[in-house]
Amino acid sequence: MRYHNITKDDMLNGEGLRVVLWLAGCDHACPGCHNPITWDAAGGIPFDEAAKEELFAELDKDYIAGVTLSGGDPLYCGNREDVTALCAEIRKRYPQKTIWLYTGYTWKEIHDLPVINWIDVLVDGRFVQQIANSQLHWRGSENQMVIDVRRTCQLGQVVLLDGTK
Template sequence: MRYHNITKEDMLNGDGLRVVLWVAGCSHGCKGCQNPITWDPKGGLEFDEAAKEEIYEQMEKSYVAGITFSGGDPLYQGNRLEITDFVKELKEKYPKKTIWLYTGYLWEEIQDLEILPYLDVVVDGKFILEQKDVSLKWKGSANQRVIDVKKSLEAGSVVLHD
């Protein structure tokens, strides 16, 4: 897996102060994407132990609410195994911190993935330029959904995060 950046003390990509891992690789190609540089799965840097340590260092801080995975698409086929393993590791190491994940896939396409029970919130759906709305909280276009993963898995259908 490759990544482009690790953002520290981010307040735009999830609830509270967060660390954000911007992964490389996306097959959606959304018109108007704010990060087209992240589409190439061979772009960016190798996600190595030094990158993990940088994230752990941030997650140790009491005021950091959790981590958000964005990109690119963390659920791009080439990322799924490593992202799943890393998310499991983070949930075990920091059980009180929240894990958010942005993906262009719909909940209905990913709801059975192994990673889901380890996530707290998923923002799903492709970015649609014609539905762009800068006033929306935690999402870029009106079609996207901010989903409470635990409640959705329990209900067997999408429950939105409040």
């Protein structure tokens, strides 16, 4: 797995103050994407033990609400196994922190992936420039959903996070 950046003290990519891991690799190529540099799976730098420790050092801080995985696409086929393992490790090490994941895939396409067991919120769907809306909370275009993963899995139907759509 490769990544481009670890953003600290982020307030734009999920609830509360967060750390964001920007992963490399995306095959959606959405027109108008804010991060096209992250599409190349061979771009960025390897996510090694030093990078993981940098991420964990941020999660160690009491005032950090959790981690957000973005990119690129954390669920790009080449990332899925490593992202699942990382989310499982984060959940076990920081059970009180939330895990948000942004993907261009829809809930219907990925709801049965193992990573779903470890995340709290999924922002799904490709960015669609024609229906982009800067007033939306935590998403860029109106087709995207901010899904409360735990409640969705419990109830067997998509439950949106309060305050969205």
